[in-house]
Amino acid sequence: MTSAGPARAATADAGTSRRRGPLGRLYHGETSIDFVGRTKVWFALSAVLLLIGLVSLGLRGLNLGIDFEGGAVFQVPSESLSVADARDALAPFGLAGSKVQELTSESGRAIRIQTDTLDPATSTQVRNALATKAGIDPQLVNRDEVGPSWGKEISNKARNALIVFLLVIMLYITVRFEFKMAVPTVIALVHDVLMTVGVYSISGLEVTPATVVALLTILGYSIYDGIVVFDKVNENTRLVSATSGMTYGDMVNLSLNQTLMRSLNTSITALLPISSLLLIGSVLLGAKTLEEFGLALLIGLASGAYSSIFIASPVLAILKEREPRYRDIRRRVESRATSPRRTTEAATAEPVPADGVASDEREGERVPVPTGAPIRPATNIPPRPRKKGKRR
Numbered sequence: 001m002t003s004a005g006p007a008r009a010a011t012a013d014a015g016t017s018r019r020r021g022p023l024g025r026l027y028h029g030e031t032s033i034d035f036v037g038r039t040k041v042w043f044a045l046s047a048v049l050l051l052i053g054l055v056s057l058g059l060r061g062l063n064l065g066i067d068f069e070g071g072a073v074f075q076v077p078s079e080s081l082s083v084a085d086a087r088d089a090l091a092p093f094g095l096a097g098s099k100v101q102e103l104t105s106e107s108g109r110a111i112r113i114q115t116d117t118l119d120p121a122t123s124t125q126v127r128n129a130l131a132t133k134a135g136i137d138p139q140l141v142n143r144d145e146v147g148p149s150w151g152k153e154i155s156n157k158a159r160n161a162l163i164v165f166l167l168v169i170m171l172y173i174t175v176r177f178e179f180k181m182a183v184p185t186v187i188a189l190v191h192d193v194l195m196t197v198g199v200y201s202i203s204g205l206e207v208t209p210a211t212v213v214a215l216l217t218i219l220g221y222s223i224y225d226g227i228v229v230f231d232k233v234n235e236n237t238r239l240v241s242a243t244s245g246m247t248y249g250d251m252v253n254l255s256l257n258q259t260l261m262r263s264l265n266t267s268i269t270a271l272l273p274i275s276s277l278l279l280i281g282s283v284l285l286g287a288k289t290l291e292e293f294g295l296a297l298l299i300g301l302a303s304g305a306y307s308s309i310f311i312a313s314p315v316l317a318i319l320k321e322r323e324p325r326y327r328d329i330r331r332r333v334e335s336r337a338t339s340p341r342r343t344t345e346a347a348t349a350e351p352v353p354a355d356g357v358a359s360d361e362r363e364g365e366r367v368p369v370p371t372g373a374p375i376r377p378a379t380n381i382p383p384r385p386r387k388k389g390k391r392r
Helices: 004-019 022-027 036-060 083-093 121-134 148-176 178-204 207-240 248-284 288-320 324-337 340-348
Strands: 073-078 098-107 107-113 144-145 358-362 367-368
Touching: 022 036, 022 098, 036 178, 036 207, 036 288, 073 121, 083 098, 083 107, 083 121, 083 358, 107 121, 121 144, 148 207, 178 207, 178 288, 248 288, 248 324
Parallel strands: none
Antiparallel strands: 073 107, 073 144, 098 107, 358 367
């Protein structure tokens, strides 16, 4: 009676797992997606996307904002001035190719013009020409000039902050887990930054200080997903052995499936408010700064959710399985799986029914057996008849 209890419980759990739908198995961490086995697919997909972004970066570069390139910005509040009219006003000064944008917000409509650096006299003439074209007082035209040294200072500080951040993260993960878990984390972070930069280069979106702040914010979210997975991997490492038939790659697969729902919840919870920020702040309110900040966050968070599952974890499995211990376990597991004796036993073994219950012929009754447990080969020996007792 005592030994049958756990077996029946395991059988009930297995039956319940089979009755659940795909979403139910995902919620309970019972999926069996082969992440590590498809490593080449994930790496190839990332390589293609990164290559496209890098080619665009080399050919087109980034659309740097005025804070990085320097120049002058004129903002003309007008309901009637069009983009073409603004270009006509700039043509006599050789500035017809300047960046001209139409801005709308609750306070009204405006035309924003970004030009190269101008001397004070030319800047005043451009301001007057735009005001005349719009039919407003020149004092209403907002003028702002930024030197290129400001952008260089921002770039240098962002670069230094990124280097310090990566070093601190590598140190923390090495102390908390091990160095071979820090390496995939940094690879995933570089992947996310390059992916975001590539999207900005392909789309021609303007890179501003808000974009740089968003890029640094992305790194924290990306690391969080990776830490969740690696913590589960560290917990499940004890399952890796030749006796259990589980290699390190199998264990990483198990850990990913167990934490998949948590990773999805974290990513979706972060992406929803950012999408709302873009929709309300950028589209409805016309706040350009929110668009620059929110779009970089949206791209980076989506890339971070992808890289923590499909890049960092498979890289960890590759690095760990090169260690002699785990390489030997994989060799022994694979040799046992292809052993002729094991193949013969598997072919002659009694199959387990769909309900997870196998028949024990010696006792003539059905005894619950957990799904996946080895079943003794069936025999043709009939059950021994029971002796009838004498009636008193």
